[in-house]
Amino acid sequence: MxxxxxxxxxxxxxxxxxxxxxxxxxxxxxxxxxxxxxxxxxxxxxxxxxxxxxxxxxxxxxxxxxxxxxxxxxxxxxxxxxxxxxxxxxxxxxxxxxxxxxxxxxxxxxxxxxxxxxxxxxxxxxxxxxxxxxxxxxRQCLPEHPLLTEREQQMLEHIAEGQTVAEIATDLYLSQATVKCHLRSLYAKLEVGERAAAVATAMRRGLLS
Missing domain, CATH: 3.40.50.2300 (Response regulator)
Incomplete structure (x- = not known):
């Protein structure tokens, strides 16, 4: 069995x-x-x-x-x-x-x-x-193709600054649901489950200065 x-x-x-x-x-x-x-x-x-x-x-x-x-x-x-x-x-x-x-x-x-x-x-x-x-x-084998989209990179920079979903939505003129969707995509690409890990992983990969 x-x-x-x-x-x-x-x-x-x-x-x-x-x-x-x-x-x-x-x-x-x-x-x-x-x-x-x-x-x-x-x-x-x-x-x-x-x-x-x-x-x-x-x-x-x-x-x-x-x-x-x-x-x-x-x-x-x-x-x-x-x-x-x-x-x-x-x-x-x-x-x-x-x-x-x-x-x-x-x-x-x-x-x-x-x-x-x-x-x-x-x-x-x-x-x-x-x-x-x-x-x-x-897609990953194409060196000219960035890991993150422009919007995902924006999300990464905002969460690195400690902003909440609501604050990001206000700054970028997006709905909170849209921000959450982009964040889920960002986390999936970085293979993490939450924002602190996303920031740490992005720094190791050189995606954040």
Whole structure:
């Protein structure tokens, strides 16, 4: 039996994943969690073969879990699942140590095949995620292409100055929702989860003077 843990912050989808695992004769649901902290504790306590992990989980997201597992030399393989399949998200998930990436419209058969595949040592990607990842890698290989867009660079400079979302929105004549969207994109590209880490990482990469 392949023991599986499910980590997703959406209750209905988490239950759907649990039902998919429970219905498969070769799989056993070892446990389920609704946030990154609980998910990582569950993985450490139960030592499952595979963890199906949502990429975006809030304070400690999917890539954080993958990095912690890798650093702890745990054997659990990570199958990421997400509603977002843009190149930056897929790249960030796999770079953190993910063994596969599916989108949330994947069916039960696709999920079961992915679990078995990554246990065989395969890297399993949804077709759309594969295309987006290829485009992202090509983009990163272009030396003339900046890592950050002009707007993302503005966001970086404003948060480095300690400004709040509301203050940035006022200064740039944007809505707070738009500012938050640009910040999420900035954090994804820098592979961080919050502003202090973004500033520190940007300074190391020479993106801030």
């Amino acid at each position: 392949i023991r599986v843990v499910v980590v997703d912050d959406h209750p209905l989808y988490r239950q759907a994943l649990a039902d998919t695992v429970g219905a498969a004769p070769e799989l056993q649901l070892a446990g389920a969690a609704g946030d990154g902290d609980a998910g990582l504790k569950l993985i450490r306590d139960l030592d499952p073969d595979v963890a199906i992990v949502d990429v975006r989980l809030g304070r400690h997201d999917g890539p954080d879990i993958a990095r912690a597992i890798e650093q702890s030399s745990l054997r659990t393989r990570i199958l990421f699942i997400s509603a977002h399949d843009d190149g930056a998200t897929v790249h960030r998930a796999l770079a953190a140590g993910g063994n596969g990436f599916l989108t949330k419209d994947a069916g039960s058969i696709e999920i079961r095949r992915a679990i078995i595949g990554i246990l065989r040592g395969e890297v399993v990607l949804a077709p759309s995620a594969q295309a987006q990842l290829t485009a992202e890698l090509r």
